[in-house]
Amino acid sequence: MKLKTLIPTLALLWVGQHSFGQAHNVSSGYQKPTDPLVIENLEQWQDMKFGLFMHWGTYSQWGIVESWSLCPEDEGWTQRKPEHGKNYYDYVKNYENLQKTFNPTDFDPKKWADATKAAGMKYVVFTTKHHDGFAMFDTKESDYKVTSSNTPFSKNPKANITKEIFNSFRNDGFKIGAYFSKPDWHTDFYWWNYFPPKDRNVNYDPQKHPERWEKFKNYTYNQLNELTSEYGKVDILWLDGGWVRPFKTIDQSVDWQRTIKVEQDIDMDRIGNMARKNQPGIIVVDRTVPGKWENYVTPEQAIPEHTLDIPWESCITMGNSFSYVPNDQYKPTKKIVETLIKIIARGGNYLMNIAPGPNGDYDQAAYDRLKELASWIQINQGAVYATRPVAPYHEGDYYYTRSKDSKTVNVFHIVEGDSYKQPTEFTFNVPENFKIKDMSILGHKGKLKWTQKENQIVVKNPSTKLNYATVIQLKSK
Template structure:
């Protein structure tokens, strides 16, 4: 991902630091949105908007020591690493983790089961992070899980098994792909020093080398979109790789042509790059301040980190549910980051939280899935959504961590005309309508969690 709040390098190899923001050379979320002209893409986008809740998996070399993605090999002033090694020694150690990533307990069926139980409807799997390590059997490089420590395992083509497991649970399928590749000599060329996240040679002076990188990138995208069945979303990270930034032009029209030749109508998310190939926006670790009427998705991890770390600080189920409520009321989707362990499992504490989220959605999901926005969408702790046919509103009281459910809830718009019911069981609740204000009296036996009401 583009931002991370914590970089913890395990095994005593580096430090743990807090990163407020690493915004240099990262485009901010656009203030405008450009709808795609391909009507099949528009249709798929609208179907994706109905899903509301998905999962984003970060899993790669960084899982072995339990550190956050691949940022430690990038030389920027917010990163601190082991000072007893030279930079090259550190790079050699990091890339050498390819010979240690051997997930003998790899069980994508467990992943799919846990995410299905959580009420998630779509998934995005990191095929390659910025370090260039491929989680599929790429023919373009040997730097892939299928050609190192896991090469003798029949499950070595990890991408295939992950996508197959989620298709069996009827998930919409997405593939994350990093546009930069810090392992490739076509992007970070050893002839030049490496400074920062960008290409480390002047593209205009070495056009052949950049052309080779484009060819390499296009070929890899073609692999993940032609060999693994139906893919619904191509989620591209690394927004600094753009024509406007040092001439890092990947020829996005050609990328889109390749993608949609293999997968007609695929949603392309060239995140943070405003224009025809950012089919939905992706605010990271944040929720927009106001409601937005175009496709967008907040990407937020379940813990503080995208990948697995040894001592994670998890968000509570109620925190995630409350975040989902706000995002949906503002017109967006939530994709929740989950990092599988180096053994290839979702750890029990993550599963426990996912189950709790799913239990709430099983009872209250009618107010979340397949809903649309309403102009008056928030009053205090109450958030509003609307049925797509306009027949009813939903009022969802967001219970924050440490709070208790009140005995009554009051709001001043989206008022009832017939009845108010609990979404969880369809039972009517008592209310008083006085002028432009309604007061709803909640039954005493309700559990201490967010509550969804159907307004007829």
């Protein structure tokens, strides 16, 4: 079955380096959940608007892209450094031996939770296991994990990193999301050592070796059962690696999906029903696999150019990389604010990735951005959270949101470029049939001088110095 895109010519505005991991079309196969608890959780999540993504694993010690250098098909953009191995097999061995030196002694999740909460983030999605198969939690299914005696950090009281992160962020009021890779390139149940790996997919035919594939299904099920039953309340199960999917769901218009040559049905009904039993109301995000287990869609390093009428989230890096890279170039705070505005004006959430380093902390530049974000959010939060898109959505330098009761409209003014310069007058159109009772500029305490002619509003700039963007808030009669 060939899938259609949500909009026949869906356009994406790329905001970061091209994402080779799982760039994809937004599918038309979205199915609205029917479980009342899931619907309620999804509504709350849509109100939150701004979340924290964290890619972290042993790979941070080499300062390389997460997992992908293990994948033969992607050597072109994840070239292996000679000092890490003279050939592929040496490289894999040395990569896996990073477990034996992983010791992030500066790890302090409360520091992260406090800084990101102040910056306006409301939920966190943490990489409990990426494609390389290294578990950042205390799984019973494998010894390739952070709590193994093979890992120096296992002696630390905070060794179960996932548990510590979940508890710290939950205590700060965050919704908790568990990223989990369905493919696992470490286990012999997925990349069987009888065959060499050729690409990101399983390296044997599951229909020819059903017993081995059944072991992989159970392995995956058991790890997800651990995450959803032993780590407190989990609100989001964020499943990556969409090439592990029923063969019939492949979209031949997507390059990476055309590389899937064999059936990789992992039985999402079994997984999803177990997760919902363990965590009633949990949002399940089976990325790029349309149907009842993709509760919201996830453009990567990109923003749809138009509003979407289904729940969605753009996952975008603060730097250039999802994983820690020394001297990464972090986006200016102005760019981050503009990205947030564009996303919420189109009805989405912004999941911003910050990658911890091998020492267990963020770069100082990330904390600097978060502190600057905090000052802007403190003033403008009333226009960000619990809002929805409203026509005309975006006109020129102006972007719009509304309160859920439609009694308030927020008009964001941004200017592309290195610095934000306010005009002497703000000129924009008001939504149809919206009767203005009151108007204010967030961060300005005085009254405004403004005029209206039909739907066009002209507001005299009160000369209040504002950073990154101006928010004009309109209250209806």
